[in-house]
Amino acid sequence: MKQARGNIDLITPESCAEIDRWISNYPADQKQSAVMAALRILQDQNGGWLSHELMDAIAAYLDMPPIAVYEVATFYSMYRLEPCGRHKINVCTNISCLLCGSEEVVAHLQERLGIKLGETTADGKFTLSEVECLGACVGAPMMQVNRDYHERLTPETIDAILDSLQ
């Protein structure tokens, strides 16, 4: 049956424990509320991205239809659905950042890394993506590298940030 094709054995015991902690924050009949946390936990478990199998495993674990998990996972840009580099660079190209020069930020990153938006460098170090407003308009133009926000970007600050990454 569709609802139960996921294999929950793909979830490591550590991840299970962490997801259970999130589940316990919600009423007993609403464990699907933990879906966003579960997606993040499994993404970390899997080296930064989510496979279909892992999303199905979450569906089975939280007792929800797989499509409901896909809807969430595809909606938010912080979930990646394909293998990616060690460092994820998300450049905001939404309106405030656009007005403040996100096009130059993108151009500089593409040139410096030698890849286009949506691609990963050959050495597997960086993945470059475009995202919608990250709520940091006040510091536009901005980008997110892994979990950190970097604001008021210039080619020089971008270079410095990239150089600081292993």
Place this chain on the structure above:
Amino acid sequence: MVNIEINGIKLEARDGAMVIEVADEAGIVIPRFCYHKKLSIAANCRMCLVEVEKVAKPLPACATPVTEGMKVFTHSPKALGAQRAVLEFLLINHPLDCPICDQGGECDLQEMAIGFGGDVSRYAEGKRVVTDPDLGALIATDMGRCIHCTRCVRFGQEVAGMWELGGTGRGEHTRIGTYVADTVDSELSANVVDLCPVGALTSKPYRYSGRPWELVGRPGISPHDCVGANLRADIRGKQIMRVLPQEREEINETWLADRDRFAYLGGRSAERITAPMVKRETGWQATDWDSALTFAAEGLKRVLDVHGPSQLGAWVGDTATVEEAYLTQKLMRALGSGNVDHRLRQVDFRDQEQLPAFPYLGMAIADLERLDGALLIGSNIRKEQPLLGQRLRKAALRGGQIAFINPRAYPFNFPVSQQIVAAHNWVTEVAAVARAALALAGEEIPEGLPEAEVGEAHEAIAAALRSGEQRAVLLGNLAAYHPAQTELRAMAALIARSCGAHFGVLAEGGNSAGAWLAGAVPHRGMAAQPTAVMGRDWRSMAHEGVKGLLLLSTEPESDCIEPLRATQALKQADFVVAINAFASDAARDYADVILPPALYLEAAGTLVNCEGRWQSFEGTTPPPGEARPAWKLLRVLGNLLNAIGFEQLSITDVRDELAPALAVGADNQIPWRVPAPPSFEGGIMRLVDYPIYSVDGLVRRSAPLQQTRDAIAGAVYVAGATLTQVDLGGADRVRVMQGEGEALLPVIVDEAIPVGCVYIPAGTTATAALGGGFGVVEMTHA
């Protein structure tokens, strides 16, 4: 109630109603895409924007509740401007491919574009490109046309109870689909074709075959289950092009099960014959009606002369109309035989004398959704009567406690409070609930109620049946197929009585109720009147033999629960007349003459549904070739056999004769009788059901339905542990022996089947050589 004004018209509205509902009731047109009265409100298309006095911005009528004194303008310049702007946005990504779109001519988007759209596009930028997923045999996709109204998504989630389609991605990148390639498998899936307001989801079987303006829609009734869903057949020339639901709130609401919608395609099977055929020394020959009917009458007459009326019998399909069933039994009885039966999927007739006039649901269909508690004994309601399952699901979602006692676990798409799986000890498990119910009611245990240990689950079920306003105990199809039907029925009625719940029956055939009322049973005449001659049930006919048989719209090799015995009886008979649209190999083998009748949308008739509702209909198109309505064939046979009372000139004359049956009221009194459950000798137990797309000859031949996941293959479904038990671990084919029959069947390991049991479906060709339904089987290496 609140008073509002729409376009200057004063209206009264229910508190909390949305503006669009009030407008709809008053016949004021507001354009919309995402709003649908049977779905939750999404308010995402913005097509329904209207102007409201004292509100600066236009508001969506579908999501704006009425307030006292509200003044709404649906056609003011501001409203029209907003609607026009929304439409322009919706069209920017649309491929504008109406000339090659199946929805053309009945497309909401097309109509609104004509009403509100500009005639020149101002959009010169690139359009989005999307791929079209393959959702299976029923639904065709052209997702470039999708406007993301999410009706299809909400339908799966809210009505079908199987959330399969979703909206993945975001903003302009949103896609409607399954995301990971998959088919859409709900038994109600094709309703999204009707719901989709554009041409994104269309009917695959109907694709590119017609245009709405070439079609004439005619009403009909679906005969595939006891719901009697109202439908509309769209006809071009003489061909049925497609079937759509006809809104009927109290029966099928706005829905149709996929089975109701696509079964008509079975009529296009290569096995369909459109001229009568007789078997002569040289083989089968097509012939004219005069010779075929004379041949049939002479054959039956010979049996009558040589062997007497007790050697003549008739088997009636449970989808045949009331008129057909009536004339068949009338013919048999006029010839002096009471051997007539339509209960071909049943084996236990011990309580037939005590039964009410017809199998009755015990309530109206719509009441199912208001149940606070229900116990279903032997039912996979979701696949057996999909639209009743949908109603019951609503009750469950409202908090109704729905419990099942089934021979195996079935996956339901709603919360089930208890599902007791009782393969070997079904009778005891039901007896345990009966005991719990009697204890709660403080009633005495009637004599003969089997001993049973009462556990928590039984007590919980009984308690749920006593609380809340509306409760019911329903006897499902699986109970009808079971050798202990009598016990199960008696105890179900007992439980209902002691809990003050309704007792109801989910009849197994589309017209079981009608066949009972028409007198197509051996022990009662039309309208449950006593008969002069007591006949034999179909099973005694099959086991003890009959020399002459008349088959009406049934294929015993698949329809009968004991297919092997049925075909053997047919082969051993001297003469078999088959009134059937299909000349299968099996029929060519056992029949002597095949008379092709009109199929269900091709002739007038009447079906009685599980509520006891009589629904008459006309033919929607003339039958092909020489095929004739079955009631006319029966009348001519009557005349040729000099039977009395076969002078009907029209179907109305037949219906007039049925007036007493129409007057029979619904009643569900099942008196308590001391049950004596058949003993089960141990060994591997076969569990059985008729899969959703194996229930009748038409459905079995509908190619698209047979390509779906619900088209269950004839195989042995068995848990791994059971296989090991009989030393067949790892086998992928086994030889199955049951009664006098045996079959070589593929093995499908299914851990949902109780250990010690195998599930082997009925109604499939692969299992036709088996000796029965529920019962002991043996398995060996292939």
